[in-house]
Amino acid sequence: MTQLSDGPAPVYRDDVGEIGRKVDGLVAAADAAHGRLPQSVLAAADQLSGRAVERLRLSGEHTIVALAGATGSGKSSLFNALTDLDLAGVGLRRPTTSWALACAWGPDGAQGLLEWMGIPPRHQVSRMSMLDRSSEDTKLDGLVLLDLPDHDSTEVSHHVEMDRLVQYADLIVWVLDPQKYADAAIHDRYLRPMASYNDVSLVVLNQIDRIPYEQRGRAVEDVRRIVAAGGMTDVPVIGVSATRGDGVDDLRRELATRIRARASAKDRLGADIRAAAEQIAAVGGRSNVPGVTEADRDELDRALFDAVGGGQLASAVGASSRRRAVRLTGWPLTRWIGGLRKDPLSELGLEVDERELERSSLPDSIRPQRSAVETSVRVFVEKASVGLERPWRDAVRVASDAAAEGSQVADAVEGAVASTRIDLRGAAWLHLLNALQWLLLATTAGGLGLWLLGLLGMGIPDGPDVSGFGPADGHPLSLVLGVAALVASGVIALGTRLASRFVARSQAARVERELRTAIGQVSAELVVSPVEAELQAYERYRAGVVAALG
Template sequence: MTERPGPVARAAEKVFGGERSDVATRLDGLSEAVEAARDRLADDVLDPAAALAERASDRLRLSGEHTIVALAGATGSGKSSLFNCLTDLELAGVGVRRPTTSWALACSWGPDGAQELLEWMGIPARHQVSRMSMLDRSSADTKLDGLVLLDLPDHDSTEVSHHLEMDRLVQYADLLVWVLDPQKYADAAIHDRYIRPMAGYSDVTLVVLNQIDRIHYSDRERALGDVRAILEREGLPDVPVIGVSAHRGDGVDDLKRELARRIRAKASAKDRLAQDVAEAAQRVVATGGRADIPGLTDIDRQALDLALLDSVGAPQLVEAVEASTLRTARRHTGWPPLRWVGRLRKDPLRELGIDPTGSVASLTRAVRPSIGHVQRAQAESAVREIAEKAAVGLERPWRDAVRNASVRTGDDVVRELDDTIDRIDLGLSRTPVWWRLVDVLQWLAFAAFVAGVGWGAVELASRVAGWEVPEAPVVVGFSLPLLLLVGGLAVGVVLAVLARVTVRASARRRAQRAEAVLRRAVDEVAQEKVLAPLQAELDRYERYRSGIVRALG
């Protein structure tokens, strides 16, 4: 089946040249995972991921032609001077006029500007400027068309609002440029709070050692090497480190060339979003996991059915049906004198206080009390056991969801089984035609036997009394009374023997039909009340897992 792109992917296809991008697939996966995990994982786990997915979707929708570059640094790092140097304008106040950067400034390059993008980031119009109408004397390899440059508030400002504004805008940047100064390039404040925690974003990170003109020429490479060593220890070994002097212009063209290369590649936005999605997905995975679980097997389902069959007394019911069928059939097909003897033995169903002509409902109502509470407790135990098997490999939130589904169904399944079994009619009151036919033949044979016995007795009595009686007819060489007696007895016995063999097979078939009906009924209840809710939770987890796997790439 071909995977259809989601709304994020469709937006990305429009933005990034009509091609389905990896970051779009990841975003769709993250959104799907968040949706599937809602009410299963905690909101404080899912809400940041959902917010990221929404923000990233908006970013893809708004513009793929611009690269957002954020200059971040401490007070006195020369960040605002570098901003002015890159823009060739005196936009940001520096020095005594603006001792700390208290608000973000934005400058965009290109004929189309980036007003909608800047409004989305929450940059006020008075803090925006576009260079689309200004002459740009830069060489081809340093042209910055498509750049949106942000001068962020100082990270070490004493104003809480400045920290909040910087933390907010860092999330929007496609490329982060950390501006360090020679005196404080190893300052723990920026490294511990920002650079080290964002080690996973090394592909969209640059480090600028500003004010390099304050370092003697012979010591510059050593200073740059120190910065690279610090970054390597922090997990960012491949981050470019560029030495510049915003005051004299040293290295500024190198920085512009690096920025221009990133802008032309149009990879920074996608790389940043991809890493954002991966980080968000990893935070969700830490709670929800991503294991490929075995789920429920046919053996698990069969074990549940067997336990539920035991809980309704199905084995006892099947045995009672077979025994009762044998008893009833023999009353219809047996030799009449033997039937009268058999009536002295108790019917297995009547022993339970059941009308043998009734439905399975009457059977179950009588059999269930003999089962007791232990077997019924086993049904609830079987539901809990299959829930535990379904939850194997799941992290705790998903295990709890599966268990809760089984708890909700544990009581219902027993009541539903009772109601379902009570509605079943096994047709025990129906008498097969062949029973009736054999019954007629048996009575005819018995009548012949009785006639033969009676006729013979009359003849014998007459002779003893000396009465004259006509001779009995002779048939095929035998006296008719004797033929009736022997023939009636022989036919009755043969019919009884043949019927007994056939009745056993018939009783087994009826018991098997009863068992099949009970199994189907129990299986339907198990499917509706137990397996379907559990499978729904597993399917939901699979949607979550599939989304997370795509989000992680």
């Protein structure tokens, strides 16, 4: 996997603890997934991250407990029993709880938390510790108790208010009554969707005094069975009678235990974070993927090189260079024979001007096979997407589609080919040998000419004095020079014909190297980099999800 780029700054310092690191992970996952996963999937994480930060900033010493239940469940009576104050209207005076009521235990009253939750001041009260006559194991210092609107109210605003405040609670006490404890409304709407919140849930069977004493245990077990069937296993179920006080101390004791542990807030946040992370992971996945390997990059570059006929072009340049080397260094009188053969470059449709060899380049007429280019990019993307869920595969594909389907890659490869130098001038020594071949030709012609002139002079009275050059002399210098120059020219031609193979290989290798380099830059910029950027985003997302899930 490639080097990760920087993600969002951590929300918490390292010393805040595990819950802070989970929030950081959720924030990082949501940030990386924006634009790739549906916003509806990320909405819970976005809302939770801000709420979690604010919750721990305001207070980690209070426990928010919400009483939730249906109309007639005795929820408000239970609220009064726990507070020892007649705060919530009951019976005919208040058939439905239209607004949440809040009671805070402790000297500070948790004012900041209540304002943060949007509880109006007229619905707040502080329960001072000095007024608490409870035993030591049922004292509720640090508790913020909420009496929520009825979940089965016909008023839409009541549903909205309850759904809003349930999100803030560190511990939710679901208050059921003997007549409605199996009602599908509360189980389908709230209990089953919150099956993963076992650690921050509590079920109370209120009005237990209406059940014959010998049947109470069986009723509590029946509630426990129904709740467990909905996924909320190991959730405590307590039978109480708010009006008579039966089981109220047991409930107080359970709440006091949660408060003393100071863990409910973090447990609830942890459950929220886990639920949000699981929701994201269900869509985006969290598998570790291989990503883009060096072999994948090399294969893409090779495919693009083949799509433009890079190997054929390099071979043609090498063959053309060899042809030119032979023509430069061969015997001048027979070079025209080599010119009868067609230049390999011209067979590819490339016309190279012999007078402009020093600035020759592959012309614009060269066109890569665009279908082959698109296929190469598609194969690369498919390999890079192995192991990704559909949203991330789509993100990787979209990142490369603009370049592949928009012909940017093909156009850029074409430009890279067109900018590659041919440069058929050859090495300087070839030009020196060319000059030497003409000098040797002149020497051959001069030597043999003088020798022939000497032969002619011997048979002509009073002819020119050619002593030292004619055959009558023991050492016909002109003949020796002419023959030696001719032999030397042949040796040079033969030697350079062999050497031209190395020249051709060098030129072909240079062209291929420059083509591969240019094509590699195109693929890196237009294909590999966008794909790797998406894979880096996925890795930040995956690492965040793993951290959030703990």
